[in-house]
Amino acid sequence: xxxxxxxxxxxxxxxxxxxxxxxxxxxxxxxxxxxxxxxxxxxxxxxxxxxxxxxxxxxxxxxxxxxxxxxxxxxxxxxxxxxxxxxxxxxxxxxxxxxxxxxxxxxxxxxxx
Amino acid sequence: xxxxxxxxxxxxxxxxxxxxxxxxxxxxxxxxxxxxxxxxxxxxxxxxxxxxxxxxxxxxxxxxxxxxxxxxxxxxxxxxxxxxxxxxxxxxxxxxxxxxxxxxxxxxxxxxxx
Numbered sequence: 001x002x003x004x005x006x007x008x009x010x011x012x013x014x015x016x017x018x019x020x021x022x023x024x025x026x027x028x029x030x031x032x033x034x035x036x037x038x039x040x041x042x043x044x045x046x047x048x049x050x051x052x053x054x055x056x057x058x059x060x061x062x063x064x065x066x067x068x069x070x071x072x073x074x075x076x077x078x079x080x081x082x083x084x085x086x087x088x089x090x091x092x093x094x095x096x097x098x099x100x101x102x103x104x105x106x107x108x109x110x111x112x113x
Numbered sequence: 114x115x116x117x118x119x120x121x122x123x124x125x126x127x128x129x130x131x132x133x134x135x136x137x138x139x140x141x142x143x144x145x146x147x148x149x150x151x152x153x154x155x156x157x158x159x160x161x162x163x164x165x166x167x168x169x170x171x172x173x174x175x176x177x178x179x180x181x182x183x184x185x186x187x188x189x190x191x192x193x194x195x196x197x198x199x200x201x202x203x204x205x206x207x208x209x210x211x212x213x214x215x216x217x218x219x220x221x222x223x224x225x226x227x
Contacts, residue, residue, distance in 0.1 A: 006155075033213055035215055035216075043201060043220070043221050044218065044220060044221075045203065045205070045218035047215040047216075047217075050213055050214075050215060052213050091155060091156065093156075093216075095207075095216075098163075098169070099144050099161065099163050099207075099209060100158065100161060100169070100171070101144075101146055101158070101161065101205070101207070101216055102158060102172075103148070103155050103156040103157075103158075104155055105154065105155035106154070106155045108153075
């Protein structure tokens with residue numbers, strides 16, 4: 001069984017500052033993929049970044065970076081230089097060997113001007 | 114344009130009635146997924162399918178049924194056995210066997226029991 005845990009229900013961040021969203025996971029699969037998605041109030045799901053379990057380097061996509069610590073089973077998302085448009089709900093997800101794609105409970109980020 | 118289409122966007126159902134939510138994709142993806150999202154909550158997996166004519170239960174399959182007769186279609190039926198069906202339903206698809214490709218999502222269907 002796979003499980004994704006996001007322990008921060010909500011976070012506030014000042015515009016232009018960085019914010020780290022926590023994600024821990026549990027799986028027995030030797031190969032898996034980790035994803036982060038953004039969900040604005042409109043409800044659409046926007047893919048942000050991916051990290052493979054065998055990737056040696058942390059993934060980066062523009063202002064998003066993933067701090068992957070395999071031994072700790074954590075995959076934290078860092079958003080740098082926060083913008084007002086970053087206010088949304090953020091989900092961590094994992095896909096295992098059977099292609100089951102599971103999501104965490106999410107973290108609501110509010111960016112203050 | 115390639116993508117995933119969910120219909121309808123809003124759906125109202127009377128208690129005791131079955132209702133089917135549509136999900137169609139033209140991305141040539143093998144895997145498809147159905148999720149339920151309650152207000153302010155995360156996405157919970159209902160069913161998923163890796164290939165035509167095969168599907169697996171997710172974490173909250175009770176009261177739901179699916180079929181996968183065509184690669185591009187994965188309809189979800191909310192049955193009268195689902196005690197609290199009011200929620201936002203999201204459909205997604207992804208490539209198989211590429212583990213590193215993201216899932217693409219539809220715009221969702223908001224189901225309300227009246």
